[in-house]
Amino acid sequence: MGLLGILLALGLLVWLAYRGWSVLLLAPAAALIAAAISREPLLAHWTQTFMGSAAQFLAQFFPLFLLGALFGKLMDDSGSVEAIAGFMTERLGARRAILAVVLAGALVTYGGVSLFVAFFVLAPMAQALFQAADIPRRLMPAAIALGTSTFTMTAFPGTPAIQNAIPMPFFGTTPFAAPGLGIIASAIMLGFGLWWLARSEAAARRKGEGYGSTDIAPRIAADDPIIRERATTAREFDPAEISHGRHGNTLVPIGFAVLPLVVVVSVNLLMSLVILPRLDFSFLAEPRWGATSLSAVAGVWSVVVALATAILTLILVNRQRLPTLRESMDAGANASVLPAFSVASLVGFGAVVAMLPAFAMVRQWVLSIGGGPLVSLAMATNVLAALTGSASGGMTIALDALGDTYMRIAAEQGIDPALMHRVAAIGSGTLDSLPHNGAVVTLLAVCGSTHRESYLDIVMVGIVSALVALVAVIVLGSTFGSF
Incomplete structure (x- = not known):
């Protein structure tokens, strides 16, 4: 009966969230339904389990949400993102329109610009390039997704994306965990995605398919309440704030535009590998600091300092x-x-479910998946990210419920936690891109496209490429260890 309650609660959460209901309401309601069917104390689960876990998540990661969104907004309003997109357009031109869009998206998101900010700037750039090159408009969303939502989100070492930050406190790792494997995974995603888009473009030209109608206007995604609800569970920026503030009127030199991105990557690297490891943080073991350790907070601290420094640089x-x-x-x-x-709220829902007696069956099933702990970890993050439509939410639920277990298994079997980190991060960024994913819905709206026109290409560059990279990382990691 308890397992049925978990499945029913999860089903209601997914169904109503897809219909535009707020997760802030759905998550506690679904958690209480699961607890009620399991005959668990409702108020105790709401105030102690649900809120305790949600508060812990905010305590750990809200600085990253805050600084990431702030940095993205300032990059947008200063005209820096537009300057970078324009620079890539000039250098690569319409003949390499797809490559220009992909590389521009990769550059700004790896440098710390929020995904939705990149969407709203890259879409007009892609539209102009694709129209000039007579490339089908339906390929625009996939090109933008490849550059912004794949390897720079989960695989490339050092990315400040929240999806790369979430595993750090669980595994005691840094943003540069398993750098060699991350680079290989990134190369696979990028190479596979560009191959597919080039193949699709060539097939369209053989059929005589051009850009298409120029009369189709993109929907105002920032003002659509259903799109907004889905989007805010998928990424770290509320699209409704895109139109607030004012853009500067003067052109940004490309050096000034790129400088804050360079600062993010450089400071993140220095903090992670040079500065923090050399300082004495033994005081963190005291109860007043939460009885923690440097390894549990160093990754988040590195990204926080990098983003804060980049924000100051950008303003100056x-x-x-x-x-x-x-x-x-x-x-x-x-x-x-x-x-x-x-x-x-999604994390709080997962915490309540993990506390229910019936969850022991789920845990046992996940850990018994053939192929070892890396495969079961990948499966857990994949499934939860798919169900919630959120890479960050699904991964946090999985690691909250099973993170300690995987760390114990890693210690017993000699698996480097950095390898666990990279598998969890890449695994979260695969099936999260199902049709109900907020980023997918927003991207299609911004590009003036539909699921029917563009979703297959998004699947190939965003899901299939990531799954191929995930398999490669698991195989290489299992054979050679983390590197």
């Missing part, structure tokens, strides 16, 4: 291009709140 070099700095900063800060609380 582009102050005259930010006409309403306070409004832009307010919008960036506000954009972080709903996504953070939405994902925290």
Whole structure:
């Protein structure tokens, strides 16, 4: 009966979330339904289990949501993202339109710009390039997704994306966990995605299919309440804040535009591998600091310092291009709140489910999956990310429920936690891109496309490429260990 309650609660959560209901309401309601069917104390689970786990998630990761959204908004309002996109357009041109869109997206998101900010800037760039090159408009969403939502989100070492940060406290790792495997996975995703898009473009030209109608206008995704609800559980930026604040009117030199991105990557690397390991943080073991250790917080600290430094750099070099700095900063800060609380609510739901007696059956089933702990970890993150439509939410639920178990297994079997980190991160970014995923829905709306026109290509570049990379990482990691 308890297992039936878990399945019923999860089904209601997924179904109603897909229909646009707020996860802030659905997650506690679904958790209480599961607890009620299991005959567990409802109020205790709501205030102690659900809220305790949600609060812990916010305590660990809200600084990343806050600074990531703030950085993305300032990059947008200063014109830096647009300058980078324009630079890539000039250098690669319409003849290599797909490559220009992919590389522009990869550059800005690896540098720390929020996904939805990149969507709203890259879509007009892609539209102009694809129209000039007479490439079918239906390929635009896949090209943008490949550059922004695949290897720079989960695989490339050092990415400040929240999906790369979530495993760090669980496994005591840094953003640069398993760098060799991450680079290989990134190369597979990028190579496979570009191959598929080139194949699709060639097939379209053979059939005489061009850009298509120019009369189709993109939907105003930022103002669509259903799209907004889905989007805020999928990524770390509330699209409703895109239109707040004002853009600067002066052109940003490409050096000034790229500098904050370079700062993010450089400071993140220095903090992770040089500065923090050399300092004495033994005081963290004291109860007043949560009786923790440097390994549990170093990864988050590195990204926080990198983003904060990049924000200061951006303001200093582009102050005259930010006409309403306070409004832009307010919008960036506000954009972080709903996504953070939405994902925290999913985490709270997962914590309640993990506390139910029937979850022991689920845990046993997951751990008994053939292929070893790396395969079962990949399966757990895949399935939960698919069900919730959120890479960050699904991965956190999986690691909250099973993270300690996987760390124990890793210690027993001599598996490097860095390998666990990379498998969990890549695994979360595969089946999360199902049709109900908020990022997919938003991207299609921004590009003025539909699931019927563009979703197959998104599947190939966003799901299939990531699954191929995940298999490669598991095989290589199992054979050679982490590197």
